[in-house]
Amino acid sequence: MGRVKAPGQIIRSLAALALIVTLSSCGGGGTATSGSRDTASPETKPVKLKLVSSYNTSTPIIGSAALRFRDQLETASGGNLKVRVYEPDELVGALEVLDAVSAGKVEAGYTGAGFWLGKITAAPLFSAVPFGPDTNEYLAWFYYGNGLKLYQEMYDQAGFNVKVLILTMLPPETSGWFAREINSIEDLKGLKMRFYGYGGDVMEKLGVSVSVLPGGEIFPSLEKRVIDATEYSMPAIDENLQFYKLVKYNYYPGWHQQATALELLINGDVWDGLSPAQQALIEMTCRDGVVESIAVGEGSQPAVIKRNLEEHGVTNEVWPPEILEVFRKTWETVAAEQSAKDPFFKKAWEDLQAFRKDYRVWGKLSRLPADMKE
Numbered sequence: 001m002g003r004v005k006a007p008g009q010i011i012r013s014l015a016a017l018a019l020i021v022t023l024s025s026c027g028g029g030g031t032a033t034s035g036s037r038d039t040a041s042p043e044t045k046p047v048k049l050k051l052v053s054s055y056n057t058s059t060p061i062i063g064s065a066a067l068r069f070r071d072q073l074e075t076a077s078g079g080n081l082k083v084r085v086y087e088p089d090e091l092v093g094a095l096e097v098l099d100a101v102s103a104g105k106v107e108a109g110y111t112g113a114g115f116w117l118g119k120i121t122a123a124p125l126f127s128a129v130p131f132g133p134d135t136n137e138y139l140a141w142f143y144y145g146n147g148l149k150l151y152q153e154m155y156d157q158a159g160f161n162v163k164v165l166i167l168t169m170l171p172p173e174t175s176g177w178f179a180r181e182i183n184s185i186e187d188l189k190g191l192k193m194r195f196y197g198y199g200g201d202v203m204e205k206l207g208v209s210v211s212v213l214p215g216g217e218i219f220p221s222l223e224k225r226v227i228d229a230t231e232y233s234m235p236a237i238d239e240n241l242q243f244y245k246l247v248k249y250n251y252y253p254g255w256h257q258q259a260t261a262l263e264l265l266i267n268g269d270v271w272d273g274l275s276p277a278q279q280a281l282i283e284m285t286c287r288d289g290v291v292e293s294i295a296v297g298e299g300s301q302p303a304v305i306k307r308n309l310e311e312h313g314v315t316n317e318v319w320p321p322e323i324l325e326v327f328r329k330t331w332e333t334v335a336a337e338q339s340a341k342d343p344f345f346k347k348a349w350e351d352l353q354a355f356r357k358d359y360r361v362w363g364k365l366s367r368l369p370a371d372m373k374e
Contacts, residue, residue: 048083050106054094055110056088069110070082073285076281081278094216098116108264108265112196112260113125114127120155120158122338126150127263129198141352162267163265165282169293170261170294172234172258173254175256178229180249182317190208194211194221196231196257198335199255199256202331205334213230219242222246244312252317253318255328
């Protein structure tokens with residue numbers, strides 16, 4: 001389909017930011033691989049994209065990322081690329097984005113691959129991996145390793161007519177909001193809980209009844225006791241959804257999502273119809289979004305954690321090592337089962353594991369011990 005690209009060099013986010021600024025001021029640009037074309041030239045047809053989102057744009061970081069993408073892309077392209085962002089359920093449901101983009105009902109979508117576990121077994125590997133890589137290592141796999149290549153291959157192989165890019169990368173999340181303390185694995189059994197991706201598979205094996213809900217449905221589901229507990233995202237995002245009003249125990253660390261990638265999907269025919277310069281601008285604007293989401297995600301959490309404690313009456317809890325170990329071993333069981341059932345999961349999982357094994361050599365030598373980082 002002409003959309004799979006080799007991973008190339010490791011992400012150079014700051015360079016991408018500089019290029020976007022330069023392009024927006026000069027009105028043109030290109031890449032070494034795509035050739036060069038003036039974005040304002042007559043032969044480059046202006047494009048308008050309808051973009052449907054799985055996240056309310058009023059939600060910090062994950063929701064506002066779509067608006068930032070819209071604004072940055074229009075500025076960088078000199079108005080040659082325009083995007084209209086639609087809220088969840090405005091055109092399609094929050095969990096219908098992939099199908100809508102692939103079918104050409106809309107040109108683009110912003111969502112998370114973890115929502116497609118019921119469609120594609122391997123999909124959550126490209127969004128969040130339990131006990132997986134942090135943002136640095138995850139991006140290294142995507143951009144320097146085989147991550148992005150496999151990501152596109154997954155959608156192509158599954159018959160979805162989309163081009164996939166990463167628009168947002170989130171730092172670690174919390175691992176759940178509960179109405180009471182969880183002192184043992186037994187305390188989890190029988191709970192009804194909203195959970196994303198493979199973390200939900202782990203919780204199901206531990207006796208939790210798991211549902212996947214979009215962000216806008218979580219608070220009313222807690223309020224009506226359709227669910228007893230939930231995980232969603234980082235403190236700054238969770239505060240916006242006001243979980244603290246209903247459930248007061250917030251557990252750390254986010255073992256299920258140490259890093260979370262969210263995707264920009266563009267209809268394959270639409271992508272192939274863009275000029276190389278337009279494609280490059282979209283790719284660079286996505287990388288700008290990755291940098292922004294990591295910076296804001298890391299920087300905005302401390303104040304919210306303090307507010308949760310001092311103003312919202314939240315108790316911040318840390319899972320004891322013995323419970324984390326149960327989560328980890330259960331995830332290993334889930335991964336082994338998925339590998340046995342799904343050849344593409346096995347291929348992508350083994351590739352990620354091999355990359356992480358090599359990365360540990362660098363990680364162990366280069367990082368200060370945790371107790372020396374103060």
